[in-house]
Each structure stands twice: as C-alpha cells, then as structure tokens.
Amino acid sequence: xxxxxxxxxxxxxxxxxxxxxxxxxxxxxxxxxxxxxxxxxxxxxxxxxxxxxxxxxxxxxxxxxxxxxxxxxxxxxxxxxxxxxxxxxxxxxxxxxxxxxxxxxxxxxxxxxxxxxxxxxxxxxxxxxxxxxxxxxxxxxxxxxxxxxxxxxxxxxxxxx
Amino acid sequence: xxxxxxxxxxxxxxxxxxxxxxxxxxxxxxxxxxxxxxxxxxxxxxxxxxxxxxxxxxxxxxxxxxxxxxxxxxxxxxxxxxxxxxxxxxxxxxxxxxxxxxxxxxxxxxxxxxxxxxxxxxxxxxxxxxxxxxxxxxxxxxxxxxxxxxxxxxxxxxxxxxxxxxxxxxxxxxxxxxxxxxxxxxxxxxxxxxxxxxxxxxxxxxxxxxxxxxxxxxxxxxxxxxxxxxxxxxxxxxxxxxxxxxxxxxxxxxxxxxxxxxxxxxxxxxxxxxxxxxxxxxxxxxxxxxxxxxxxxxxxxxxxxxxxxxxxxxxxxxxxxxxxxxxxxxxxxxxxxxxxxxxxxxxxxxxxxxxxxxxxxxxxxxxxxxxxxxxxxxxxxxxxxxxxxxxxxxxxxxxxxxxxxxxxxxxxxxxxxxxxxxxxxxxxxxxxxxxxxxxxxxxxxxxxxxxxxxxxxxxxxxxxxxxxxxxxxxxxxxxxxxxxxxxxxxxxxxxxxxxxxxxxxxxxxxxxxxxxxxxxxxxxxxxxxxxxxxxxxxxxxxxxxxxxxxxxxxxxxxxxxxxx
Ligand SMILES: Cc1ncc(C[n+]2csc(CCOP(=O)(O)OP(=O)(O)O)c2C)c(N)n1
Ligand SMILES: [Mg+2]
Numbered sequence: 001x002x003x004x005x006x007x008x009x010x011x012x013x014x015x016x017x018x019x020x021x022x023x024x025x026x027x028x029x030x031x032x033x034x035x036x037x038x039x040x041x042x043x044x045x046x047x048x049x050x051x052x053x054x055x056x057x058x059x060x061x062x063x064x065x066x067x068x069x070x071x072x073x074x075x076x077x078x079x080x081x082x083x084x085x086x087x088x089x090x091x092x093x094x095x096x097x098x099x100x101x102x103x104x105x106x107x108x109x110x111x112x113x114x115x116x117x118x119x120x121x122x123x124x125x126x127x128x129x130x131x132x133x134x135x136x137x138x139x140x141x142x143x144x145x146x147x148x149x150x151x152x153x154x155x156x157x158x159x160x161x
Numbered sequence: 162x163x164x165x166x167x168x169x170x171x172x173x174x175x176x177x178x179x180x181x182x183x184x185x186x187x188x189x190x191x192x193x194x195x196x197x198x199x200x201x202x203x204x205x206x207x208x209x210x211x212x213x214x215x216x217x218x219x220x221x222x223x224x225x226x227x228x229x230x231x232x233x234x235x236x237x238x239x240x241x242x243x244x245x246x247x248x249x250x251x252x253x254x255x256x257x258x259x260x261x262x263x264x265x266x267x268x269x270x271x272x273x274x275x276x277x278x279x280x281x282x283x284x285x286x287x288x289x290x291x292x293x294x295x296x297x298x299x300x301x302x303x304x305x306x307x308x309x310x311x312x313x314x315x316x317x318x319x320x321x322x323x324x325x326x327x328x329x330x331x332x333x334x335x336x337x338x339x340x341x342x343x344x345x346x347x348x349x350x351x352x353x354x355x356x357x358x359x360x361x362x363x364x365x366x367x368x369x370x371x372x373x374x375x376x377x378x379x380x381x382x383x384x385x386x387x388x389x390x391x392x393x394x395x396x397x398x399x400x401x402x403x404x405x406x407x408x409x410x411x412x413x414x415x416x417x418x419x420x421x422x423x424x425x426x427x428x429x430x431x432x433x434x435x436x437x438x439x440x441x442x443x444x445x446x447x448x449x450x451x452x453x454x455x456x457x458x459x460x461x462x463x464x465x466x467x468x469x470x471x472x473x474x475x476x477x478x479x480x481x482x483x484x485x486x487x488x489x490x491x492x493x494x495x496x497x498x499x500x501x502x503x504x505x506x507x508x509x510x511x512x513x514x515x516x517x518x519x520x521x522x523x524x525x526x527x528x529x530x531x532x533x534x535x536x537x538x539x540x541x542x543x544x545x546x547x548x549x550x551x552x553x554x555x556x557x558x559x560x561x562x563x564x565x566x567x568x569x570x571x572x573x574x575x576x577x578x579x580x581x582x583x584x585x586x587x588x589x590x591x592x593x594x595x596x597x598x599x600x601x602x603x604x605x606x607x608x609x610x611x612x613x614x615x616x617x618x619x620x621x622x623x624x625x626x627x628x629x630x631x632x633x634x635x636x637x638x639x640x641x642x643x644x645x646x647x648x649x650x651x652x653x654x655x656x657x658x659x660x661x662x663x664x665x666x667x668x669x670x671x672x673x674x675x676x677x678x679x680x681x682x683x684x685x686x687x688x689x690x691x692x693x694x695x696x697x698x699x700x701x702x703x704x705x706x707x708x709x710x711x712x713x714x715x716x717x718x719x720x721x722x723x724x725x
Contacts, residue, residue: 054466
C-alpha cells in the first residue's frame with residue numbers, strides 16, 4: 001500500500017467496520033520507496049477472505065493484496081520475552097534459549113530478555129516452556145510473510161487483477 | 162505563479178468545471194470564503210444548515226451526473242455535513258466536500274472547533290484528505306474529483322487547515338492523477354460476457370433486475386436494447402426507478418419489502434436473474450437464502466466488492482454497465498418468452514398491487530397518482546423517507562430517465578427539502594416536485610429560506626399524516642398499535658409556515674381539491690408548499706416483513722379479501 005498518513009487507520013477501520021476478525025497485523029516499509037507492506041491474519045472461510053480482499057482493494061491507497069495462506073511462503077514472527085531468573089533457574093533458561101535457537105538480548109540481576117524468531121508455533125512453545133519460570137512481559141510483532149521465489153513486485157502490478 | 166491556498170482551491174474548482182457550491186462559512190474556512198468572493202464564476206449558495214449543504218450537493222449531483230460540491234467550517238460545521246456525506250456514500254453519489262480545519266499548530270490540541278474530520282468520515286467517504294501544505298492542494302482536489310466521479314462514484318472529503326488557505330505555493334493543476342491503487346475496471350471480461358450471453362440465450366424465464374448503476378452509467382438505451390432483443394421483463398430497485406421507462410410493455414415494477422407483489426413473485430419464478438448495477442440490498446432480497454431460489458444469477462457491477470457479497474453470482478461481470486451491455490448485447494439472440502411474459506401478466510392481474518381503493522378520503526396513494534397525472538409523469542421527483550417515499554416509488558410512473566431521486570441506502574429523513582433544492586439548482590428548467598413527509602420536512606425545512614432567497618421554483622407536496630408514518634405502520638403490525646412517540650400533536654401550520662418564508666402555501670384536505678392544487682402550484686412561477694392532509698393511518702402495501710420471503714407477503718386487505 002502507499003505510504004500515506006493514516007493508511008494503517010484506513011485498513012484497521014475497514015476491518016472493524018465490516019466485522020472481519022484480525023488476529024495479527026504487522027506493517028513496515030517495503031523494498032519500493034513510498035510503499036509499505038502489511039501482513040495480517042484474518043480468520044474466516046474462502047468467502048470471507050474473498051470479501052476482505054475486495055474490500056481492501058476498495059481502499060484507494062491499497063495497491064496489491066495477496067492471499068498467501070495457500071502459497072509457498074515464509075512466515076515469521078518475532079517476540080521479546082522478559083523472564084524472571086534466579087541464580088538457580090538461569091542455567092535452565094539459558095538452555096531453553098539455546099534449544100530454541102533464540103538469543104538473550106538483555107540481562108539484569110533478576111531477569112533476562114529473550115529474542116525469538118520463528119513461526120507462531122515456535123514462539124508459542126517457547127512461551128509455554130518459559131511460563132513456569134515466571135514471564136514478566138511479552139511483546140510479539142505479529143506474523144510477517146513473503147512468498148518464496150519469484151513473486152511479483154508490487155510496483156509492477158496494478159493490483160486489480 | 163504563486164497563489165494562496167484559498168486561490169488554489171478556487172482555481173482548482175474552476176478547472177473541474179464547478180460553477181456552484183453549497184455551504185456555510187465560519188472561522189477556519191473564512192480565508193477560503195474571502196477568496197471565493199472574488200470568483201464570481203463560482204456561485205455559492207448559502208444554506209441554513211450544513212446538512213442542507215451536503216444533501217443539496219447530493220441532489221445536484223444525482224440530477225446532473227456532475228460532482229456536487231459543498232463546504233463547511235471546522236468542528237460543528239463539518240460534523241453537520243456528515244449525514245449528507247453518508248447518504249451520498251451509501252447511494253454512490255459523486256461529491257467533493259471541502260472543510261476548513263483548525264490551523265496546523267492547533268491540530269491534535271483540542272483547539273477551538275477542532276474535530277478529526279478525516280477520522281469521522283473515514284467510514285462514510287470513498288476517500289479523504291487532510292492537506293497540510295498549500296502546494297498539495299491542487300493534487301488533492303484533482304484526485305478528489307477523479308475518485309469521486311469514476312468507478313463507483315462516492316463522496317471525497319478534503320480537509321484544509323486555516324493557515325494552509327493563506328500559505329502561498331506555486332499553482333500547477335495536474336493533468337493526470339497518479340493513483341497506483343485505484344484503477345477501476347471498465348470493460349467486462351470477454352469470457353464472462355460469453356458465459357452471460359449463453360445463460361441469457363438458454364433461459365426460459367429471464368428477469369432483469371436494474372439498479373442505480375443504469376442511471377449512473379447512463380446505460381438506458383443499452384438496457385432497453387437488451388430487454389427488447391430477448392424480450393426480458395424488467396424490474397428495478399428503488400434507486401433504479403426511472404432507469405427503464407415505466408410505460409414500456411416489458412416493465413414490471415419494483416420488488417422487495419414494499420415492492421409490487423408481482424415483481425417479487427416474478428423473482429421467485431425466474432430461472433435467470435440478470436442483476437445490473439445493483440447490490441442486492443436486504444430491502445430487495447429479504448431473507449437471502451429464500452431469494453431467487455430457482456434462478457441462476459448474472460451480476461454486473463463496477464464494484465468488485467459487490468460481487469458475491471450478499472448473493473452468489475453464477476456469472477460475475479465487473480465493469481461499467483453501459484460498456485458491458487454494449488459488449489453483451491450483440492451476443493444475445495433475438496428471442497421471446499411468450500409463456501413467461503404471459504405468466505407475468507397473470508401475476509399482475511392476480512396481485513393488483515397498484516390498485517387504489519375508492520373512497521372520499523384523501524389517500525396518499527391517490528395524491529401521488531394525481532401528481533403523476535398533472536405532471537404527465539415528467540417531473541423530477543425527490544422524496545423523503547417513509548411511507549410517502551414508498552407510495553411515490555410505487556405510483557409515480559416516470560416517463561423520463563433519471564427522474565426519481567431518493568435516499569435509498571441510508572434512508573435519511575430530511576433529504577426531501579435540500580436534495581430537491583440541489584436538484585432544482587442543477588436542473589433549473591425541470592419541474593421538481595418534492596414528495597415530503599411531515600416528519601422529514603420538519604428536519605430540514607429551514608432550507609425553505611435558502612429556496613426563497615434563490616427563488617428556486619421547487620414544489621413541495623407534504624404528505625401530512627400527522628405521524629412518523631412508516632414507524633407507526635410497524636407499530637401497528639408488529640407492536641400491537643402501541644403508537645409510542647410517533648404521533649405528532651403539535652405540527653405547525655405548513656401553509657402559514659411557507660408564507661413566513663415568503664413561499665406560496667396551499668392546503669388540501671379533500672380528495673376533490675387535489676388536482677386543482679397541483680395545477681395551481683405548477684402555474685405559480687416560484688416555490689410552493691402544498692400541505693396534503695392525508696388519511697392518517699394508511700398503510701403501505703404490499704409488505705414483506707424484514708428478513709422474510711414472499712411466503713410472508715402481505716397485500717392490501719381488500720386485495721387479499723377479494724382473492725380469498
Ligand atoms: C434521520 C432519520 N431518523 C429516523 C429515521 C427512522 N424513520 C424511518 S421512516 C420514519 C418516519 C418518517 O415520517 P415522515 O417523514 O412523516 O414520513 P411518513 O412515513 O409519515 O410518510 C422514521 C422516523 C430515519 N429514516 N431517518
Ligand atoms: Mg408523516
């Protein structure tokens with residue numbers, strides 16, 4: 001979509017107004033100057049996905065909409081997890097961080113912040129495993145995705161196909 | 162050449178061919194107004210309420226096919242526009258709204274008369290702009306007009322802070338727009354056209370369901386050609402009234418909640434529904450699962466989001482209706498459907514939905530019939546919302562295209578006064594009759610002052626039943642006649658009221674006076690208010706209760722009696 005003030009609001013407002021259920025939404029600059037890319041997850045059957053797509057196209061600033069759920073895609077989510085640690089639990093926590101190929105990005109006397117990237121399941125399972133230690137705060141980005149291989153550049157597509 | 166933001170607005174409006182705007186000034190938009198005063202080419206009509214301005218712009222746009230323009234100041238001026246904007250959005254009416262905003266440094270600080278207008282109108286505009294630099298005004302206005310009047314038309318709001326009107330910038334009016342996310346599809350897909358033609362050629366009981374799109378796309382001739390070529394009967398939606406000549410042998414009528422029984426029943430029996438520029442509103446379909454159960458559906462609309470939204474289309478075609486029909490008609494084989502047409506005649510005689518009972522009383526249906534007779538079906542009709550609206554849609558047989566202007570999607574009471582005013586401004590030579598409810602009329606009657614001031618010869622027929630009639634009807638049928646808060650016991654004297662505005666007022670209480678009063682109103686060169694004191698507790702029939710099917714169809718008691 002075009003990088004214009006309020007564009008996120010337009011999309012969010014449309015979802016809300018038409019009662020579409022969005023469980024995750026992430027947005028950021030794309031490879032093309034002046035355009036952003038948004039990944040969101042909508043719950044619904046084909047008819048709902050069809051309506052969401054068409055309603056998005058009605059927004060003037062939206063250029064291209066792809067349903068990537070049936071495509072060959074890479075989907076990732078990043079989460080920052082602040083976990084309570086004591087001298088006794090710290091080694092255990094560090095072990096989990098290792099197993100999940102995640103990173104410690106901040107250490108303080110009684111907690112660490114873990115950065116984990118992966119699909120939703122991976123983030124969910126790490127959270128489940130860390131819960132007994134005491135999770136203080138979680139910040140998840142929501143899912144972002146891209147199609148593998150040769151996908152069309154949005155700047156080349158007029159979006160009305 | 163450097164111009165102020167205000168000058169850029171005026172110059173841009175001139176480039177777009179705007180010669181009239183409706184509005185009310187105030188602090189935030191004053192710099193624009195003080196600039197407009199040196200642009201006599203742009204006529205400014207000072208309404209009495211901003212809702213009057215937006216609804217007048219809507220009426221103007223519907224009557225002319227041009228973009229209607231209205232203006233208001235920030236805060237309350239702007240919020241007063243909203244019902245008119247939402248009305249235009251629901252009925253796909255091209256409109257550009259220019260609102261003043263508080264000065265840039267005040268935005269977000271709850272400055273005096275600040276409201277977030279782009280936020281408020283986000284869901285009721287096709288698009289909107291907050292223009293933060295004078296150099297961006299020309300592009301915003303160019304795009305606003307382009308978006309408003311292409312594809313599926315709609316209102317576009319341009320909000321401009323006060324100090325942007327006085328800021329200077331180089332003025333270059335863009336020749337083209339650069340909107341990578343907005344490319345309306347105009348031509349139908351050839352494969353779909355072929356499939357549609359095949360369905361039409363195979364159908365035994367085809368039915369055309371024509372909507373507002375026919376009028377917006379001016380596809381009148383193409384529609385007549387399609388109907389005649391394959392002898393397909395035509396029904397229209399409320400906003401499709403006057404899209405097809407009422408007098409045409411293939412015309413059946415309007416179906417739906419208060420549509421003609423035989424039109425609704427024809428949908429039940431059809432094996433093919435050809436939906437043209439309409440959106441399967443619930444007032445047409447009733448219960449969707451019971452709608453057109455025996456029919457395949459061809460759905461042509463310029464808005465892809467309408468396809469499969471409410472009713473599944475077997476053959477969807479996205480495109481501009483006139484162009485799609487020009488593509489389609491050559492592949493339609495000339496044919497006729499004598500049995501089907503005979504069946505429709507049979508339905509018409511079994512269900513005489515337009516029958517008006519004989520009585521001495523002043524029946525609202527009869528008043529519409531009289532209006533139709535005296536104006537020879539050639540008036541430009543503008544209605545309010547309620548019973549009178551439905552009687553107008555049923556009984557005014559339009560002879561001319563685009564002659565029936567009404568708030569269908571939003572159902573905005575009060576529309577009848579300002580929209581009639583705007584329509585008359587746009588069509589100064591046409592006879593404009595506003596078919597008004599006593600309720601709706603009182604919502605916007607302050608515009609009588611604007612009408613008098615500009616000597617606009619609008620004729621008002623107030624259907625004065627002393628009730629919020631349509632609501633009373635629901636109370637009668639669904640709430641055991643508990644007429645709570647629908648009875649007016651203190652209505653004004655509408656004749657004296659008109660006279661107070663310097664407008665001719667006529668009262669009609671007897672059936673015998675009706676035709677003469679209409680003639681008198683027509684003979685008077687200026688605006689006239691005719692107060693028809695009609696039967697109070699008259700009901701609109703036929704009626705299919707909300708969310709039901711024709712199984713629940715109620716007809717005029719006398720008609721039902723005669724059949725049983
Ligand atoms: C602005 C607005 N408020 C309320 C309604 C709900 N409503 C629909 S019809 C109706 C009654 C209209 O009364 P009137 O204008 O006298 O017309 P009548 O039905 O009596 O012919 C009402 C209140 C509406 N459509 N619009
Ligand atoms: Mg009334």
